[in-house]
Amino acid sequence: MTQISSPPQRLESWIAYLRSHSAITRELSAQLQREHGLTLNDYEVLLHLSHAEAGMMRRVDLAESILLTASGITRLLEGLERAGFVCKQTCSSDARVSYAKLTDEGAQKLSEASVTHLRGIDELFLGRYSGSELATLAELLSRLPVTGISSSACS
Amino acid sequence: MTQISSPPQRLESWIAYLRSHSAITRELSAQLQREHGLTLNDYEVLLHLSHAEAGMMRRVDLAESILLTASGITRLLEGLERAGFVCKQTCSSDARVSYAKLTDEGAQKLSEASVTHLRGIDELFLGRYSGSELATLAELLSRLPVTGISSSACS
DNA sequence: GGGTCATAGTTGCGCCCTCAAGTGTAGCGC
DNA sequence: GCGCTACACTTGAGGGCGCAACTATGACCC
Numbered sequence: 001m002t003q004i005s006s007p008p009q010r011l012e013s014w015i016a017y018l019r020s021h022s023a024i025t026r027e028l029s030a031q032l033q034r035e036h037g038l039t040l041n042d043y044e045v046l047l048h049l050s051h052a053e054a055g056m057m058r059r060v061d062l063a064e065s066i067l068l069t070a071s072g073i074t075r076l077l078e079g080l081e082r083a084g085f086v087c088k089q090t091c092s093s094d095a096r097v098s099y100a101k102l103t104d105e106g107a108q109k110l111s112e113a114s115v116t117h118l119r120g121i122d123e124l125f126l127g128r129y130s131g132s133e134l135a136t137l138a139e140l141l142s143r144l145p146v147t148g149i150s151s152s153a154c155s
Numbered sequence: 156m157t158q159i160s161s162p163p164q165r166l167e168s169w170i171a172y173l174r175s176h177s178a179i180t181r182e183l184s185a186q187l188q189r190e191h192g193l194t195l196n197d198y199e200v201l202l203h204l205s206h207a208e209a210g211m212m213r214r215v216d217l218a219e220s221i222l223l224t225a226s227g228i229t230r231l232l233e234g235l236e237r238a239g240f241v242c243k244q245t246c247s248s249d250a251r252v253s254y255a256k257l258t259d260e261g262a263q264k265l266s267e268a269s270v271t272h273l274r275g276i277d278e279l280f281l282g283r284y285s286g287s288e289l290a291t292l293a294e295l296l297s298r299l300p301v302t303g304i305s306s307s308a309c310s
Numbered sequence: 311g312g313g314t315c316a317t318a319g320t321t322g323c324g325c326c327c328t329c330a331a332g333t334g335t336a337g338c339g340c
Numbered sequence: 341g342c343g344c345t346a347c348a349c350t351t352g353a354g355g356g357c358g359c360a361a362c363t364a365t366g367a368c369c370c
Contacts, residue, residue, distance in 0.1 A: 010281055010289065011276070011281075012293045013280075013281075013284075013289050013290075013292045013293035013296055014276055014280055014281060016293055016296035016297050016299070016301075017176070017280070017292075017296055018180075019222060019301045020296055020299035020300065020301060021172070021176045022222040023222060023299070023300045023301050023302060024299060024300060025173075026222070026328095027300070039355095039356080041356085041357095058318080059318075059319070060317085060318060060319080067174055067177040067178060067181075068357080068358095069357075069358055069359080070318075070319065070320085071319085071320075071321080071357075071358070071359080071360095072356080072357050072358070073319090074319065074320060074321085075320095075355095075356075075357075076356085076357090079356095094317095094318085094365080094366070095318095095364080095365055095366080096317065096318045096319070096364070096365045096366065097317090097318060097319085097365095098318080098319075121166070121169055124299070124300055125168075125169055125172070125299065126165055126166075126168075126169060128298045128299065129168075129295065129298070133295060134165065134168050135168075136291065136295070137168045137172075137292075137295050138167045138168035138171055140284065140288060140291070140292050140295075141168055141171035141172055141175055142171050143283045143284070144171070144175035144178070144179060144279070144280065144283065145175065145178045145179060145182070145279055146171075146174045146175060146178050181358085185358090194325090194326075196326085196327095213348080214348075214349070215347085215348060215349080223327080223328095224327075224328060224329080225348075225349065225350085226327080226328070226329080226330095226349085226350070226351080227326080227327055227328070228349090229349065229350055229351085230326075230327075230350095231326085231327090234325095234326095249335080249336075249347095249348085250334080250335055250336085250348095251334070251335045251336070251347065251348045251349075252335095252347090252348060252349085253348080253349075
């Protein structure tokens with residue numbers, strides 16, 4: 001058993017990665033939930049929509065951009081639609097697709113939530129590094145996979 | 156809206172962090188599930204137990220070490236007990252605590268799963284960096300929070 | 311037009327996890 | 341011994357999400 005009795009040096013960064021992610025997202029998620037009633041993924045969706053042309057995206061693209069499955073997006077948007085932050089929009093040229101469109105309330109909500117959320121991210125993540133360290137980190141992390149959903153997404 | 160219309164440079168590492176984690180854990184989890192019927196957390200539990208004195212730990216300590224709530228651990232261990240990989244052990248000096256103890260089958264399972272899993276981690280994470288990069292990464296990640304569960308966390 | 315295949319989206323089912331509330335002990339001051 | 345608080349753990353309810361199966365459309369070919 002000595003073979004696994006002590007975590008190899010190599011694994012340390014992996015473990016730190018896992019644990020930190022768990023701790024940080026739990027905290028950020030709780031914050032967002034408490035103060036704005038949003039999930040981390042809710043927030044991400046609003047954010048992506050706000051960056052998109054005309055504030056709308058195809059559901060499938062939305063799914064890919066926040067790394068959720070198609071069904072995940074359906075349910076997530078369900079909640080956001082009920083809350084009035086996004087609305088459905090059909091596509092005239094292809095009846096299969098439907099867009100999710102950010103509403104004014106959604107944009108409003110996003111900008112409110114952004115304040116808290118960005119502060120949280122800063123506290124728990126960004127604020128712990130200098131500018132150059134952040135750049136290093138970004139470079140290192142950018143080598144990691146970012147797909148994994150269906151689609152083969154030859155991104 | 157221009158205020159959030161383009162993700163600030165600062166946020167890039169945060170986004171990479173989120174996305175990579177999502178992609179990697181989904182893949183590893185699927186791998187582990189497919190080939191061994193284990194969750195990522197199942198695996199972590201077995202691993203922690205294998206490192207522990209006498210192969211056993213208090214449930215509450217186990218919870219903290221894999222960043223799960225008390226109830227999460229109860230349910231997770233439920234599954235592992237049913238599968239015969241861990242067993243319950245009472246404490247003679249304090250009737251409140253019960254230990255989770257790694258069984259021989261559990262140790263066996265762990266060592267089987269380790270092969271696949273370590274390979275997966277290597278492919279998706281470790282293998283993308285040189286030794287010194289790994290050290291840098293480990294150092295950077297070690298500055299992030301690692302608690303957030305109950306305990307004090309009166310946040 | 312009628313096959314065949316790819317794609318967008320939804321739904322049923324089930325897992326994992328959290329939160330809040332509840333049970334059974336332990337320890338402490340009286 | 342009797343309350344009181346602290347702690348370890350369990351349970352019930354509910355949410356988020358993935359997987360697989362399904363529907364509806366579009367594209368292509370004969």
